[in-house]
Amino acid sequence: MSDTTQPPQPRNHPLAGVIGWPIAHSRSPSLHGHWLQRYGITGYYVPLPVMPEHLAEVLRVMPRMGFVGANVTIPHKESVLALADVVTDRAALIGAANTLIFRADGKIHADNTDGYGFIANIRQHAPDWRPEQGPAALIGAGGAARAVVASLLESGVPELRIANRTRIRAEQIKAEFGAKLVVYDWAEAGNMIEGATTVVNATSMGMEGKPPLRVPLDALSPGTLATDLVYTPLITPFLAEAQARGCQIVDGLGMLLHQAAPGFERWFGQRPEVDAALREVLLA
Template sequence: MSANRLPLAGVLGWPIAHSRSPRLHRHWLARYGIEGDYITLGVEPRDFEAAFRALPLLGFRGVNVTIPHKETVLRLATKVSDRAALIGAANTITFREDGSIYADNTDGYGFLENLRAGAAGWKASEGPALVLGAGGASRAIISALLSDGAPEIRLANRTRSRAEFLAGEFGGRVKVVDWLHIEDALDGVATVVNTTSLGMTGQPPLQISLKRAPKTALVNDIVYSPLMTPLLEEAQSRRMRWVDGIGMLLHQGRPGFEAWFGVAPEVDADLRAAVLAE
């Protein structure tokens, strides 16, 4: 790629208009006085490979990849990080100067950094975690919790077979619990994470009571629309520790921005406000 071109990055998905990633990266570009841009790229699955391979020629240093391309992009990469390989999906791509393509997954990193920032002193090793949902986000979060020392993951999903499949990929520390008995699984947990869309604006509510969870447990919902979900409101009312979902988005963007634009960016209140602004 030409050294004279303005550095570009972006996010590929279908659909993509809802993405808040441009707000995130453009805020950092402005803050650090970097002449460049970060744009949304709506690409249908049938056109993905052709569009993706053209990006370095257009001056792109890298991209984020979201639904439905996070698995597809792995086969197009020259090198895949260990965590992206384990998760089976990538969200952060870097086009290197030597022509190689590096695929990484920073969702788990963003998840852990969000919890550490939002609940000082929290560690996954504090005790068992209850994870709700068995989709792509759940896979990244389970991987992150295990790598951070969680002694046990209790995994529940509305379709039990999906939870069992996912548990089988991670080994004995992941135990499947029945969706109808979620509240039984709250006994003795240190961390509760909702990775499902339940409780999100326009979706059915998450039917769960936290009364059996220890008061010391940390509750996190990766949904950020609304920012305060009913799950988080209950945790707050019970005076439990809780962390909302927007920070996961903010922190997962840091490794990519540093790789593409050469600056390690900060996550702070100004960034949070810029990304949440309507």
């Protein structure tokens, strides 16, 4: 009697990852790995070190390897826009993408969820925040700052003040985002804070291994919301001083967590929860 048992058929498990150069420092694999385990999803999320000159080639081959999407980090967030077939309005406005979806029709869809993550983090930890109640002050005008600008304007801030060590970068953002932006010289960054109800540090200053943020914070008012995009350390010197002055503070870790959620949902079919347990995993 012949054996009619069929060999097991291969199963396709969703595969995603994070592309950057370097990438060993990324916390995204731990973050997505936690969600995959929590929801019992048989999928994988891996770090992908990709040099800039190899980016286009890697993106072309990833869908054929079983990838359903990827996160994108430094230095590729701007470059991927030119390589994507479909770019969302917010990614085009910000000028960078952090989330790619490899569609069934073979096209690459590029989005930017940094602004979503920024606002969702504030809403979670400062539910009484009212952006429309007063001006916002933004320190820094780099890539991450553009996502913050877009999200603050969308949230309804009546005025957005911005200062950067290189003034021309702040002027470029104002030229693109409009009349609600007011550019201050770097030497006036401390004055810019006066009367602001939301203050954001979007520079790397204050991060472990980086120079401190040397902006006078005397003008901070009690009750002001202060948030930092830096999350190493979790409580930066900027946030510590803001808290001592009676401000409500929100650390930067939640932005990382929330910006990851839309991509995870698109790739793995489950909207993940951002909670205290997830924070503990990332802080461990």
